[in-house]
Amino acid sequence: MLFSDKSLTCKDCQKAFLFTAGEQDFYASKGLVHEPGRCPECRNRRKQQAIALNLPSVSAPGAIPPKLVDVSAVACAECGVETTVPFRPRLARPVYCKECYIKQKEAAAASAESAEVAVEAAPASTEAVVS
Ligand SMILES: [Zn+2]
Ligand SMILES: [Zn+2]
Secondary structure, eight states: OOOOOEEEETTTOOOOOEOOHHHHHHHHHHOOOOOOOOOOOHHHHHHHHHHHHHHHTSSSSOOOOOOOOOOOEEEEETOOOOEEESSSOOSOOOOOOHHHHHHHHHHHHHHHHHHHHHHHSSSSSGGGGOO
C-alpha cells in the first residue's frame, strides 16, 4: 500500500501538521486505522503528562521505580534448569537455580571452614612476598 503525506489539523492547538507517508505506514503496521488527531508536539505533551500521572512516586528524573528491577532468565550453571534472577548476571559468575544455589552456599560454607583452617596452619610470612 502506498502512502502520501497528508496535512491534518491538530485538535489541541488548531495548527496544521503533516501526517507523513512514513507515519501512515507505521500506523498501518500497528493496525491503527485512525489518523492522529494531534500534532507531534501536542502528542508528546500528552505523553509526558500521562507519564507524570502514572508515576507519581518517581520524584527525581532518572530514578528507577522499584518495580523495574531487572529480572533475567538464565540457565542454572549446575543443573541447567531455567531460572530467573532479580539482577543482571555477570558473565564471569555462574548463576544457579534456588536449589543449586543453596547447595553451592553450603559447599562454600564448608570450604570456607577448611580454608580458614588452612590459613591458620600456613606460616605468617605472606607480607614479605609483596615487593
Ligand atoms: Zn497541536
Ligand atoms: Zn540448578
